Structure formats: structure tokens, C-alpha cells
Amino acid sequence: MENLEFKLIGSGYVYEYYLKHPELHQNDFLIIVLNDINKINEALYQNIEYKNKVVYCELVVSEIDKLYTHHLLIGYVNGDISNKSYIIYSGNVDIFNHFIKISANYSFLSNLHEAAIINSSIVGIHYTYLLANIVGLAMCKKYSFNTNLYKNFFNDATPKLCEGAYRNIWNGLSSDQTFSDVDDDIHAMEMLVNKMKNSNAYNQIFNDSKTQLQLNNMLSKYWTHVSKGDQKNE
């Protein structure tokens, strides 16, 4: 019992906290909150019976097939864990119906990989959009440019630019051109990142080095995340 820290009983379930995992195979359902496939498999390998347990965890798309378990439910939480959080699940529908009692907003997707794909897409869209606007607002502050003007022009210009990108790519497809246009974009993105850095705009709003470091870490994690997914899928 030395590992047992506390026990909660509610809604017909027993919640127990362990520093180690002595007899977890007696449980029906494991929730794993680890973001590394090696750590997850290490935990699962310690008891062969885990292989038959239901596992709920978050992984990048390519890691799902490497997981040492038969009954997998993939889940992603967006927002804080509360009645306002939104959770995307994918996997076996029977397992989902049996174990998951929904109180929050959710989606259930029967294709095992789809939750990971949706989640990564949201991360990509959300953080790029969010961080772009953080930098934009920093620039407005630095150069005393009216933020309402910025907002209006940004909202007007961005859809046009995005739709242009799609037209550009699809036009290239239909006329069987090479993908030099996509490479142009890659080159443009490189230039853009350097220009962002050189503009020093971050410092205008994040003059505290701790916040600056946090932002940089967030950027690094984001690009690492998407880069990791890509490389593993090769």
C-alpha cells in the first residue's frame, strides 16, 4: 500500500493514485499522459497483460502503429480539462461507448489515426495563427500602428492570400507543372522567419526574458512536433 497516495470514488468508478504501478493490470482502463512512445511502451512492456488493456494516450500519427497494445483509444484534449474542454477520440467504438462517459464536448472518430491527424492539424493552424498575431500586435505596438486598422486589413487580406495559395497549387496540378511553386513558398518562409527575427518585434512586447524564452520554447516545440511527424512518416 506504500504506493497508494489517495483514492477517490465517484460516478461508479474508483480513482487511485500510485507513485509506481504495482498491479495496474487489474484495472480495465489505463489513461497514459505521456508524450513519448518509448516511455509509453516501457510502461506497457512491464506487464504482458497490459497488452490487452484499453489505453488512452496522445501520440503523433506515425507512433500509433508502434504502440504495444491491442485495444487502443487515442484521445486529445483541447483547452483545460473542465466542462469546457473539447476532446477528440478515435479507435474502437465499443470501447469508447463502454468506458467513456461524456460530460465535455467531444468528437469520436472510428479511424484510429484520425484523432491524431485532426489534433496535429489544429495545433498547426492554431499556433501559427496565434503566434503570427502575437508578432503582429507586437509590431503595431513598436511602430504605433493602429491595432484596429491592423485587425481589419489582416482579416481582409489573409483569406485572399490563402485562397491564392490553393489556386496556385491546384493550377500547378492540373497543368502538370513541377512543384517549383511549393518550393518558392518554402524559400519565402525561410526569408520570412529571418525577417521576423531581425525585426526584433518580440522584444517590444516581451521585454521580459522569461516570457521570451517561453514563447521561443513554444515555437520550438511546435516545429519539432510537426517536423517529427513528417520525418517518421517517410
Place this chain on the structure above:
Amino acid sequence: MSKITCVGCGMMGSNIVESFMNHNHEISIVDVDYTKALKFVQKGARYCKNIADALDCKFIILSLPNDKVICKVFEHSYKLNGKIIVNTTSEVPSEAIMMKDFFEVRGANYLDATILTYQGEVGSQHSCILYSGNKQIFDLIEKELLCLSNPAVYVGESIVGAEIIDLIAITAHFGLTYTPLEYLCKLDKYEISMNDYFSHLEEALKAIVDTNPSIEIFTRLNEEKFIKNINEVLSRQRIDEKLNERWLNECNRSTKNHYKKILKIYQSNYDY
């Protein structure tokens, strides 16, 4: 019909030249490489190797790689009194200020411009170009600028306005277009329907926006709209039929290189 000088006849510059010529303006082209101007010369444009030979015009529009090249082109041109310079060269705000000073010292009137359009669409109904600077100067040449984009969007007197919007719109554009593109490749691999993907993505984004009212990022509200736009464009283009092996491989290659390069740049610029 106005006399216009276009400096730089590369990927974007040649489209600017073509758009003006389509509206019968009298064009002088300044570029170090005559071959780039040749096809326009054959249609009636004038080629000048030096800017000093092309100053007889209503305004000068620049499409050059960067501010250093601009400075080099104009380093010996001290007689720009009253000339209007429109600079479409991509810059950050600080460089726009520097360019304004550079030309005003030489007596010119400076407008900054950013082109939020792929090069092939300059002058088309999809073209979107923003201008910053003196309103009176903008009004003087607005009629000609409408050849490049209609409307010609005037952002304001602040010389940096167009550049700020440009930088951020481009950044957002990469996230909003390339993220779904990247994952479209994976849909095929894992046998997920594209319609399911967009429908769930839209649903999830909507939920996130709806359930996080405390986050005051106004532009997030557009995410849902973007996904709808993307899905509509894809449907119109019947992209399902075009998701062939070649496209998937190319897109995977491109996105992989894209993210690897960005990661490398970030890692080399910051200590984590």
C-alpha cells in the same frame, strides 16, 4: 496612358510590367539582365540598363530582391526631385522606414507596397496589393495602380502599415494552407476520407473557439471560416481525383523540407 518605369523584371516584376502593358501604359524596364526584359521590349517596352536613363516617367515601381539592391540601383541617382517611388520589394517595417528616408533624402516621394498575391495573379481579379504612405501621392497614381489590383488598397499614412499586415498575413497563410495540405497526404495513407477530415476539423475548431471565450485573440474566429473556404476550394477542384501518388510524394517531400528548414532556422537563432 502614363509613362511608368519598372525596376526589376524577375518573377514578380515581369507580372507587374505585363499588367501595366495590358492597359497600354508606356513602360521602361530597368534590369541588369536584358534577356528578362526582351519579351516585353518586343511588345514595345523600352529597356534601360541604368535608372538614370529611365527617370522620365510619372512614377517608378520597384520589384527587387532586397533593400541593398535598391540602394545599389539608386546610389548614383541624386536627382529624384518630385519623383514618386512605389516599392513592392518585400521588407520588414524597419526597412520600409529606412527606404522612405533613403528616397526622401534624394527628393522623391515614397510609397511602400506589399503584394499579397502569387506572381501569376498580379493584375487579375484575385490580386491584392496594399499601399502605405502619403495619401495625396497615392491618389495621384491610384488610377495606374488599379492595373495591378482592383481595388488598390490604401492602408494609411504610416509607412509601416502595409509591411506589418504583409508579414503577419503571410505567416498565417503558411499555417492555414500548409497544415491541411500536409495532413491531406496522411489521409490517403490511413484511408481517411477528405470530407470526414474537414468536417471534424471544422467541428473541433468551432468547439475550441466557442469554449474558450477568455482568449481574446480576435482573429481565431476566422479559423472556422478558413476551413470552410479550403474545403470549398478543394471540392471545386475535385482534388479527390488528383490525389495521386506523384502529388502525395511531392507534397510529403516539400512539407518535410519545409519544416526541417524552419526548425533549423529557429534552432540556430535561439538557445533553448
